[in-house]
Amino acid sequence: MEILVCVKRVPDTAENEFELNSAGNDLDRDDLVYSVNEWDNYAVEEAIQIVDNVGGSVTVIAVGDDESEEVLRREMAMGANNGILLSDDAFVASDGKGIATILKAEIEKGSYDLIMTGAQADEGAGQVGGMLAAMLDMPYASLVNKIEPGDGKIIVGREIEGGNQEMNEVQLPCVVSIQTGINEPRYVGIRGIRKVASVDIPVKGAGDLGIDAGSVGDAGAKTKRVDYFVPDMGDGAEMLEGSTGEIIEKLIEKLKAKGGL
Incomplete structure (x- = not known):
């Protein structure tokens, strides 16, 4: 099974004290410690376990700047086979639809049975997985906490209201968004990191993907953050x-x- 996992470099909530920037429209990110998004890390672990059981390969992909390469290498040290970095000045300030558009352009150049995202990233909107599935015209399941591979399909479990478990059969290829707790991500040691330190990770920009720069980034964003604040404490x-x-x-x-x- 060929699996693609979308990952993102985000501020590490355990290592940072967050403050707003001077404009009040974002976090002050100058001195933040970054790591892989927690939900994405669970998705990579699940992909590796599936491939260990049924065969195939795992590719991790990220949209971001050059520093996002460290996240890709970490997940490759964890056990992913390949990495792809989608990086271009035109991608900066992309909203959820923009990120999904960028990912779609690269995904269509490959042949994947299963595409996985984390349930949400640092913005917490949880949009990209669903938008990506719609753009690719693929089935989609969100908040997945169990996957059982089958012949041309997967059985996915989703935790729903009241703590109940919903089981669904989904035809491949498909997109799923992974919930935390689906597994226990493995420890990544220094030996694994050194092993992938020199592995080539292709970097692709808007021209490589055939994307109109005006359709992504700040220019193409349909939603923009206009304020970012700590709410006043109530009585x-x-x-x-x-x-x-x-x-x-x-x-x-x-x-x-x-x-x-």
Whole structure:
């Protein structure tokens, strides 16, 4: 089975303290620590496990700048066979539709049975997987937490309202968005990273993909972020400060005081 997994380089929520930029329309990203999007990491692990069981290969693909190559190499060190970087100044500030358009152009140049994305990335919109499936005219399943490969199809499980599990048969080729918890992503050691350090990762721009630069990036974006702010605390709200452990202790004490525990 030929599997393509879309991955993204995002700020690491465990390693950063986030502040807004001076314009108030984005995070201040100058000194942030980045890593692979958590949902995407689960998708790569699931793809590797499927290929280990039924054969085939896993390709990871990212839309981003040159630094996104480190995310691709990490996932290749994890076990993906190939990487592709889609990078062009024209891609900067693409919205969900723009990202899906860029990915579609490259996907149509290959032959994939299964295309996987994370359920969401750092913007949290969860749009790209569904848009990509619609553009490719492929079946789509979101929030997938179980995959059973079959002959020309897969059985996918989805957690739905009330904690119930929904099982669906989906014909290949298809697109699925992976939920966290579907597996336990494997540890990536320094030996694996060194092994793929010199592997060639092709970089493709708008011209290589046959994309009109005006249809993606800021010029082609149908949605734009106009404000980004920390909401004011309502009456009775209190912001707990300190380390994670200290905040937990303070919260427990407050819950006890109010009869919650």
